[in-house]
Amino acid sequence: MKLKPDVAFNICIVEDDPWYGQLLQYQLALNPDYIVTLYGSGKAFFDTVQERPDVVTIDFSLPDISGDRLLKKLVELYPGLPVIVISAQNKIATAVELLKLGATDYLTKDEYTKELLWNAVKKIRENSLLKLEVKRLEKQLHDKYDFANLLKGNSPAIQQTFALMERAAQTPVNVSISGETGTGKELVAKGIHRNSERHKGPFVALNMAAIPAELVESELFGHEKGAFTGAISRKIGKFEQANQGTLFLDEIGELPAAIQTKLLRVLQEREVQRVGGSEKIKLNVRLMTATHMNLLEEVRKGRFREDLYYRISGLPICLPPLRERNSLDIMLLAEYFLAEFCREYHKPALTLTAAARDKLIAYDYPGNVRELKTAIELAAVLSNGNEIHPADITFGISSRNNDFFAEEKTLRDHTRAVIRHYLGKYQNNVPLIAQKLAIGRSTIYKMIQDGDV
Known part of the structure; x- marks a missing residue:
């Protein structure tokens, strides 16, 4: 070095x-x-x-x-x-x-x-x-995992969240994080872990909503070779991977009822047994969970075990939706994301016009910080010039009423699809396509050169 x-x-x-x-x-x-x-x-x-x-x-x-x-x-x-x-x-x-x-x-x-x-x-x-x-x-x-760097904002609502995160980092109890989709629940879990006494241990995250029901048990607890059809080798589960560290289970409300019982047993006995195995493995894992659901309401409806609910609740942290934070937070996040995307896409520094700022502040963000980030990324990618104007900012791009967005993709994939469509429609006429999409020719040429389209 x-x-x-x-x-x-x-x-x-x-x-x-x-x-x-x-x-x-x-x-x-x-x-x-x-x-x-x-x-x-x-x-x-x-x-x-x-x-x-x-x-x-x-x-x-x-x-x-x-x-x-x-x-x-x-x-x-x-x-x-x-x-x-x-x-x-x-x-x-x-x-x-x-x-x-x-x-x-x-x-x-x-x-x-x-x-x-x-x-x-x-x-x-x-x-x-x-x-x-x-x-x-x-x-x-330290700066990387400083709470104020993980969750940008100065509003009273987010400052209260920082205070709860600080308390959570200083205690060993389980943490339950609630909030609407896109508010940054995993970031909160990472921040608490990195500032806790377990920071040298692993941080393992698992989204329960993204796993087929029949694979949840294996993902959480692992399995032995031959435990079931397709188990061609031993698999270490997330609990074992997180030993001496933190396990973060996102969308815990999606956990199948049968697995809820087994999870409760693991938490009570502090040991896990792989599917198809007999060995009991001792655990020292801190559990953090997150959900956008009202888990107590799920308990009342009989869809979530009450004893498990109280076992995982621990220290509750409720993240405020972006609409309940002030305009300064919105602009702080917008400016931060804009600078990040300019660096990522090798573009000159872009500024938001006053009208663009007004448009950002006036929106209610049902998708929260994630939606703001996506809107800023799209504006940065497709902008032509040194300023972001209101016309460059598009909200609701995840709307299910639009067939184009029916299949969930990354913004980069959507951008590729748009450019690819116009290249075919206008016989690779890049100057014309740049004019139609109001973007720079260099953006399209770079995507072609990189093989993105």
């Missing part, structure tokens, strides 16, 4: 021999990233230096202060400061004593000093850059 310095590296040389000091200064200054300052005495150094240097080299035999006293003072004043002692003495005992006092290195004055000093400072610089990189990555990891 090659680390590039962001700022200059400040080196101080304390040397009473002007000629020798200038020699060392010249040698180190050959690196343009180094700022090298020469001081003729310990007093001159302490009287002049105002900011902590990155490394200091000291002559062991200064006229105003001994090397060991100067080293002690530097270590006391700047804990952790790399100090290189340069001495005419070649005594091992002296070198060992100075290293014990906190010196980073000990060099003797000879024909190899310049080269040894160069390598010593280079190593110190590399270690310094590595520490900065580690801090940057740690901050990046």
